[in-house]
Amino acid sequence: MTNEIVIMIVNEKLEPKVLDMLNYLEITGVARHKARGMSKHGFIEFLNLGHEDKTIYFSITSSIQAKELRQIVEEKELFKHARSGIMFSLKLGGTKMIKAEKCVVITVVDYGYSSTVMKLARENGATGGTIFDGRGTGANFSTFLGMDISSEKEIILNVVEKTCSKKITSAIKNHFKDENVSGICFTMPITNFVGINNK
Numbered sequence: 001m002t003n004e005i006v007i008m009i010v011n012e013k014l015e016p017k018v019l020d021m022l023n024y025l026e027i028t029g030v031a032r033h034k035a036r037g038m039s040k041h042g043f044i045e046f047l048n049l050g051h052e053d054k055t056i057y058f059s060i061t062s063s064i065q066a067k068e069l070r071q072i073v074e075e076k077e078l079f080k081h082a083r084s085g086i087m088f089s090l091k092l093g094g095t096k097m098i099k100a101e102k103c104v105v106i107t108v109v110d111y112g113y114s115s116t117v118m119k120l121a122r123e124n125g126a127t128g129g130t131i132f133d134g135r136g137t138g139a140n141f142s143t144f145l146g147m148d149i150s151s152e153k154e155i156i157l158n159v160v161e162k163t164c165s166k167k168i169t170s171a172i173k174n175h176f177k178d179e180n181v182s183g184i185c186f187t188m189p190i191t192n193f194v195g196i197n198n199k
Helices: 012-024 042-046 063-075 114-123 162-176
Strands: 003-011 031-039 051-062 085-092 102-110 128-135 152-161 183-189 191-194
Touching: 003 012, 003 031, 003 063, 003 191, 012 051, 012 063, 051 063, 051 085, 051 128, 063 085, 063 191, 085 102, 085 183, 102 114, 102 162, 114 128, 114 152, 114 162, 152 162, 162 183
Parallel strands: none
Antiparallel strands: 003 051, 003 085, 031 051, 031 128, 085 191, 102 152, 102 183, 128 152
């Protein structure tokens, strides 16, 4: 049996429903983190008011539980309204290549650069993203792969079509190559995607 990391990003109104579903499926060990949603929304974005409070749920489940959770989300039409949320999962372990139409671009940068990352991602095909704060902890060293992990970081998640993921990562890499900004950007294929107008 394989396992997956299930990631659900929802607006605050849906939190009770998400918790009910997780309890119903007996999914335990769920990590919850506050985040900011950044959607492409014309005039609101122009006024810099496009930030929405979101909650990210991370859980390691069996592949069977991940599929059951996706079915419940689809049956209840949990994400039927725009910007209400998305769900996807990342396969853990295994050696098979995953054929996926979508992937998640994960970018970790120094605090204060998330707007630049979002701008570059949008210019190259992303329609939105989710940002949450992070900090390197628990290590007796302050750098990892040449990146300062002791300072405040921002983590940006963009779920995108696989065809534009390379353009996004290249744009981010090229933009920051001559700046004194620490960061990392990579992609992972996703499964069990559910979002507005996506089945």
